[in-house]
Amino acid sequence: MFTDSHSPTSHVAARQHSLRERNLELVARAVFDSPAPLSRADVAAMTGLARATVSTLVDRLVAGGLLTELEPVAAARAGRPAVPLVPAPRTVVGIGLEVNIDYLGATVLDLTGAVVEEKVVRGQFHNSDAVALLTELGRLAASLIESCERDEMRVAGARLALPGLVDSGTGLLRVAPNLGWQGIDPVPLLGLDPKPVVVANNAKLAAVAELAGDVPPSFLYVTANVGIGGAVVVDRQLFLGERGWSGEIGHVVIDPNGPLCGCGARGCLEQYAGKAALMRAAGMPDDARLADLAQALMAGETAPLAAMQVAAAALGSALGDFVNLVDVGTVVLGGAYAILLPWLRDEVAIAINDRVLAAPYAPIEVRGAAAGSYAAMTGGAMEVLRDVLADPARWV
Amino acid sequence: MFTDSHSPTSHVAARQHSLRERNLELVARAVFDSPAPLSRADVAAMTGLARATVSTLVDRLVAGGLLTELEPVAAARAGRPAVPLVPAPRTVVGIGLEVNIDYLGATVLDLTGAVVEEKVVRGQFHNSDAVALLTELGRLAASLIESCERDEMRVAGARLALPGLVDSGTGLLRVAPNLGWQGIDPVPLLGLDPKPVVVANNAKLAAVAELAGDVPPSFLYVTANVGIGGAVVVDRQLFLGERGWSGEIGHVVIDPNGPLCGCGARGCLEQYAGKAALMRAAGMPDDARLADLAQALMAGETAPLAAMQVAAAALGSALGDFVNLVDVGTVVLGGAYAILLPWLRDEVAIAINDRVLAAPYAPIEVRGAAAGSYAAMTGGAMEVLRDVLADPARWV
Numbered sequence: 001m002f003t004d005s006h007s008p009t010s011h012v013a014a015r016q017h018s019l020r021e022r023n024l025e026l027v028a029r030a031v032f033d034s035p036a037p038l039s040r041a042d043v044a045a046m047t048g049l050a051r052a053t054v055s056t057l058v059d060r061l062v063a064g065g066l067l068t069e070l071e072p073v074a075a076a077r078a079g080r081p082a083v084p085l086v087p088a089p090r091t092v093v094g095i096g097l098e099v100n101i102d103y104l105g106a107t108v109l110d111l112t113g114a115v116v117e118e119k120v121v122r123g124q125f126h127n128s129d130a131v132a133l134l135t136e137l138g139r140l141a142a143s144l145i146e147s148c149e150r151d152e153m154r155v156a157g158a159r160l161a162l163p164g165l166v167d168s169g170t171g172l173l174r175v176a177p178n179l180g181w182q183g184i185d186p187v188p189l190l191g192l193d194p195k196p197v198v199v200a201n202n203a204k205l206a207a208v209a210e211l212a213g214d215v216p217p218s219f220l221y222v223t224a225n226v227g228i229g230g231a232v233v234v235d236r237q238l239f240l241g242e243r244g245w246s247g248e249i250g251h252v253v254i255d256p257n258g259p260l261c262g263c264g265a266r267g268c269l270e271q272y273a274g275k276a277a278l279m280r281a282a283g284m285p286d287d288a289r290l291a292d293l294a295q296a297l298m299a300g301e302t303a304p305l306a307a308m309q310v311a312a313a314a315l316g317s318a319l320g321d322f323v324n325l326v327d328v329g330t331v332v333l334g335g336a337y338a339i340l341l342p343w344l345r346d347e348v349a350i351a352i353n354d355r356v357l358a359a360p361y362a363p364i365e366v367r368g369a370a371a372g373s374y375a376a377m378t379g380g381a382m383e384v385l386r387d388v389l390a391d392p393a394r395w396v
Numbered sequence: 397m398f399t400d401s402h403s404p405t406s407h408v409a410a411r412q413h414s415l416r417e418r419n420l421e422l423v424a425r426a427v428f429d430s431p432a433p434l435s436r437a438d439v440a441a442m443t444g445l446a447r448a449t450v451s452t453l454v455d456r457l458v459a460g461g462l463l464t465e466l467e468p469v470a471a472a473r474a475g476r477p478a479v480p481l482v483p484a485p486r487t488v489v490g491i492g493l494e495v496n497i498d499y500l501g502a503t504v505l506d507l508t509g510a511v512v513e514e515k516v517v518r519g520q521f522h523n524s525d526a527v528a529l530l531t532e533l534g535r536l537a538a539s540l541i542e543s544c545e546r547d548e549m550r551v552a553g554a555r556l557a558l559p560g561l562v563d564s565g566t567g568l569l570r571v572a573p574n575l576g577w578q579g580i581d582p583v584p585l586l587g588l589d590p591k592p593v594v595v596a597n598n599a600k601l602a603a604v605a606e607l608a609g610d611v612p613p614s615f616l617y618v619t620a621n622v623g624i625g626g627a628v629v630v631d632r633q634l635f636l637g638e639r640g641w642s643g644e645i646g647h648v649v650i651d652p653n654g655p656l657c658g659c660g661a662r663g664c665l666e667q668y669a670g671k672a673a674l675m676r677a678a679g680m681p682d683d684a685r686l687a688d689l690a691q692a693l694m695a696g697e698t699a700p701l702a703a704m705q706v707a708a709a710a711l712g713s714a715l716g717d718f719v720n721l722v723d724v725g726t727v728v729l730g731g732a733y734a735i736l737l738p739w740l741r742d743e744v745a746i747a748i749n750d751r752v753l754a755a756p757y758a759p760i761e762v763r764g765a766a767a768g769s770y771a772a773m774t775g776g777a778m779e780v781l782r783d784v785l786a787d788p789a790r791w792v
Contacts (some may be wrong), residue, residue, distance in 0.1 A: 002428060002507070002781040019415070032398060064498050111398070165754055174757045230721070234638060241723025242614040242630060245754045248720040253713050253751065256651055266445040266714075291597040320661075321717050325626070329635025350667050350712045355649065355661050358561055358641045385398040 021393040027109035037084030043300040064396020065091035094384025096377035109381035127180035138190035159380030161202035168244025171199040178226040203229025208379030209371035223335035235267020252318040272314030281307035308343040334369030341368040417789040433480030460792025461487035483507040490780025491554035492773035505777035512695035523576035534586035555776030557598035564640025567595040574622045599625025603768035604775030649712040668710030677703035691731040702741040712747020730765030
């Protein structure tokens with residue numbers, strides 16, 4: 001009754017990770033987490049490991065292609081010049097894949113965080129054919145994998161981002177309402193076996209992409225494309241919930257007497273701050289794009305500005321609930337919201353802070369996302385590389 | 397950018413826990429988590445450790461008073477009779493302390509989960525004197541500690557449950573609105589030094605108490621006393637959020653045009669389903685108690701039944717948001733809601749499932765809490781003992 005887990009696996013001595021492997025991970029982490037290159041002596045000082053141990057482990061990480069050595073620099077004191085260590089470029093790579101409503105694509109990142117290659121195919125995938133699209137995405141990914149392997153890079157795996165409810169345990173997609181997909185097992189359709197592919201919700205992977213930038217360790221992420229998605233990041237880790245379905249902020253109640261939502265309930269956030277609702281309230285034509293809305297807002301047009309106020313108040317109300325329930329002090333606005341940030345940030349911040357019980361003690365900060373249009377692809381590739389660094393012994 | 401933590405401590409080789417200490421923990425966990433007594437051979441089979449290693453570690457846990465041996469039972473096959481191992485009674489104990497609106501108290505639990513002693517003082521602590529009450533509670537706790545130590549039990553520490561915003565890092569109480577307390581450091585006021593005392597929100601500790609019973613590993617907990625409190629438990633662990641302020645469901649928006657709440661916002665859940673709002677809507681006299689409301693409901697009185705419907709719809713709406721945001725498939729209703737369960741459960745379940753996006757794939761279960769009136773005290777004592785089992789080497 002007092003212990004943390006009743007699962008039988010927790011009783012099995014975790015001897016897979018020997019002390020040596022754990023130390024390998026510590027050394028790799030020290031170099032990867034450092035904003036500046038480290039010497040072996042720096043790594044020893046940071047990890048508390050003996051210099052000789054560090055040297056052996058660094059040699060293994062360099063030989064295995066996870067780290068690389070820069071030109072030696074003269075030491076401040078007498079002695080051998082220090083050899084700066086940095087993550088190795090173009091050795092081990094991770095792939096981020098995505099199908100969204102108006103594009104599909106793939107990005108390849110290396111351990112330095114650089115984009116090795118990226119391909120995006122634009123389209124209109126509302127009510128689309130899952131088999132055809134995933135087959136097409138699989139072919140695109142296969143060509144990137146082939147090109148990486150031709151250049152002697154090792155592909156660690158892939159993440160597939162989908163705009164819907166994905167079971168974190170099985171990778172099954174329950175439903176992606178805007179794609180019109182339901183109850184499919186996406187991984188076999190990609191045909192990438194034996195490369196491991198893990199499926200996740202696109203908003204959650206987009207949130208991970210923010211970790212490459214200057215973001216606090218804990219934040220809530222909310223993004224609007226066609227639907228509204230959300231994610232919880234605590235201590236640089238995604239909080240997925242029990243089945244991977246956390247963050248569905250698009251269906252938080254704004255007004256119990258509000259308009260009927262596609263989900264069957266009334267007054268959901270999507271009906272006030274979703275892209276379609278926003279464009280409609282702003283009086284934009286059916287084929288208008290976000291850039292057109294931004295232009296109308298810059299021109300000071302009345303209906304678009306009023307629509308933004310309604311959306312901001314609703315978004316702030318839902319985010320206030322979100323903060324009251326999960327207690328995270330920073331909110332990052334992504335997707336369409338990042339583009340519309342100048343007309344959202346202050347209003348949203350006021351509405352959130354009005355509702356959050358703890359706001360008088362710690363006001364909630366609202367900021368725009370930094371990871372750009374294909375954040376979910378970037379975040380997916382980053383997750384693959386995070387797995388590599390969590391168990392570097394598998395790769396060296 | 398790809399690793400899980402940027403905190404410098406994570407770079408330090410975690411050598412405090414030697415392999416031997418980790419194995420000690422595995423052995424202790426195996427016995428504590430087992431519904432039936434285990435033999436040394438059972439423990440070896442469950443942990444994957446060698447028989448001889450298990451025997452040495454068990455001897456240490458028995459000598460240290462964490463485990464105890466029952467009378468040997470004849471083995472099914474030839475050989476020495478097996479000695480069943482169980483948690484030791486009345487050796488190491490944890491203390492749960494609480495100040496709430498109408499009582500303060502302390503409970504002492506031993507490693508078997510049995511109550512060694514419990515004391516509760518009833519009172520009216522609305523807008524009370526924090527120094528006086530915490531001093532009184534400290535004296536009560538000190539007398540329990542003295543009595544335990546006289547009986548040769550070791551007191552591992554205490555948890556203090558308070559109905560307010562508690563910083564998980566520092567243990568400071570930001571505000572407990574119904575007590576009228578603000579910005580205090582409660583631990584020194586108890587005067588229990590050198591016993592370690594950790595402060596936490598009462599709803600969160602009440603949720604922990606459910607883990608002693610037959611509850612799924614992940615659940616949302618919501619409780620009404622004077623205020624409404626909540627907690628998130630995932631995989632038998634409290635999810636506290638960034639500062640320990642998660643679960644403030646009492647201030648989720650039910651209706652943006654609803655009544656003004658004490659927190660300054662409009663239409664908060666507390667204004668529909670808080671105890672005061674409920675009693676008022678039910679037309680109960682000012683000095684009425686929950687038992688009176690339950691009696692009126694059993695008698696089929698119209699106003700109380702209508703009040704319950706309003707409360708259930710509001711509670712279901714807020715819990716629907718909670719589930720959409722954190723994805724946990726079971727909701728446990730505690731405090732006043734556990735007492736009013738027959739008039740809440742079905743209505744709340746319908747309202748939640750109407751709002752949860754994933755409900756068609758996995759309906760949300762609603763159930764009553766099992767841990768009784770002083771759940772936060774029980775949960776607090778359990779948390780102390782969970783810490784003991786997380787590091788048994790400190791105790792043997």
